[in-house]
Amino acid sequence: MGVLQVQDLAWRAAGRLIVSGVDLTVAPGRVTGIVGPNGSGKTTVLHLIAGLRIPARGRVLLGGEDVLALSPRERARRIALVEQKAGTNLDLTAREVVALGRHARRPRWGRPDRDDAVDRALQMADAAGLADRSWATMSGGEQQRVHLARALAQEPQVLLLDEPTNHLDLAHQIGLLQLVRSLDCTTLVVLHDLDLAAASCDELVVMDAGRVVASGSTAEVLAPGLLEDVFAVRTSVRHEERLRVLWHGLAESSPRRDAG
Numbered sequence: 001m002g003v004l005q006v007q008d009l010a011w012r013a014a015g016r017l018i019v020s021g022v023d024l025t026v027a028p029g030r031v032t033g034i035v036g037p038n039g040s041g042k043t044t045v046l047h048l049i050a051g052l053r054i055p056a057r058g059r060v061l062l063g064g065e066d067v068l069a070l071s072p073r074e075r076a077r078r079i080a081l082v083e084q085k086a087g088t089n090l091d092l093t094a095r096e097v098v099a100l101g102r103h104a105r106r107p108r109w110g111r112p113d114r115d116d117a118v119d120r121a122l123q124m125a126d127a128a129g130l131a132d133r134s135w136a137t138m139s140g141g142e143q144q145r146v147h148l149a150r151a152l153a154q155e156p157q158v159l160l161l162d163e164p165t166n167h168l169d170l171a172h173q174i175g176l177l178q179l180v181r182s183l184d185c186t187t188l189v190v191l192h193d194l195d196l197a198a199a200s201c202d203e204l205v206v207m208d209a210g211r212v213v214a215s216g217s218t219a220e221v222l223a224p225g226l227l228e229d230v231f232a233v234r235t236s237v238r239h240e241e242r243l244r245v246l247w248h249g250l251a252e253s254s255p256r257r258d259a260g
């Protein structure tokens with residue numbers, strides 16, 4: 001399993017740079033969180049890493065190989081993305097949605113063997129009870145668990161998660177992040193909840209206005225001064241049985257926001 005390296009990444013749309021100068025490195029098996037205000041470029045970075053967008057500058061290397069040089073099949077065997085908003089209009093059951101994740105792992109010719117990976121993935125995502133339910137009738141949180149199962153069924157080296165907990169109840173939020181930590185995957189996860197990020201990420205990357213403004217170990221990065229600057233919120237950071245971020249209210253003013 002190779003290291004994930006993002007080097008000097010930039011992407012342009014509608015005549016403006018949406019992200020630029022983005023560098024990050026995720027070691028095999030580590031969980032790195034990306035945090036930042038709305039519109040700061042987090043989803044764009046995940047899409048660039050997944051090879052869904054072509055960078056204006058820079059590159060993404062997985063184990064030293066440029067992800068854009070990989071065939072779509074090879075990319076799907078190595079990288080799985082759970083999108084923030086992902087729907088399908090097709091009338092599929094949850095099991096059929098998860099089976100889509102096996103596409104790149106099936107033999108190209110001949111009948112596929114019975115594939116236990118779909119059941120395993122459904123169980124890991126606590127979605128086995130949903131297997132025969134219609135995708136279209138599921139709640140947001142149920143759909144989110146099935147999407148995670150689809151990504152797990154890919155058996156990827158790199159797991160990219162875009163706000164994977166935003167529809168989940170608290171037990172499933174904690175369960176998902178514990179699961180992610182237990183996987184043998186290199187994981188990059190976008191989170192809005194700084195306390196969940198504190199509890200579950202080895203490293204953090206903070207984005208603001210399309211740039212990385214801080215990165216490093218979670219304990220180093222989560223400093224109230226930086227959080228006030230970037231998020232315009234007053235916080236305190238506690239080292240209790242785990243690292244915790246508590247918010248106290250909006251900041252009076254923020255130099256970074258006021259400048260923007």
Ligand SMILES: Nc1ncnc2c1ncn2[C@@H]1O[C@H](COP(=O)(O)OP(=O)(O)OP(=O)(O)O)[C@@H](O)[C@H]1O
Pocket residue numbers: 013014018036037038039040041042043044045
């Ligand atoms: N195809 C596009 N054309 C024009 N602008 C775009 C396009 N895609 C993204 N953007 C803009 O780029 C900026 C960054 O978007 P992105 O979705 O990466 O942010 P984000 O940090 O993930 O935000 P959020 O926390 O709200 O999900 C936003 O201002 C968005 O409107």
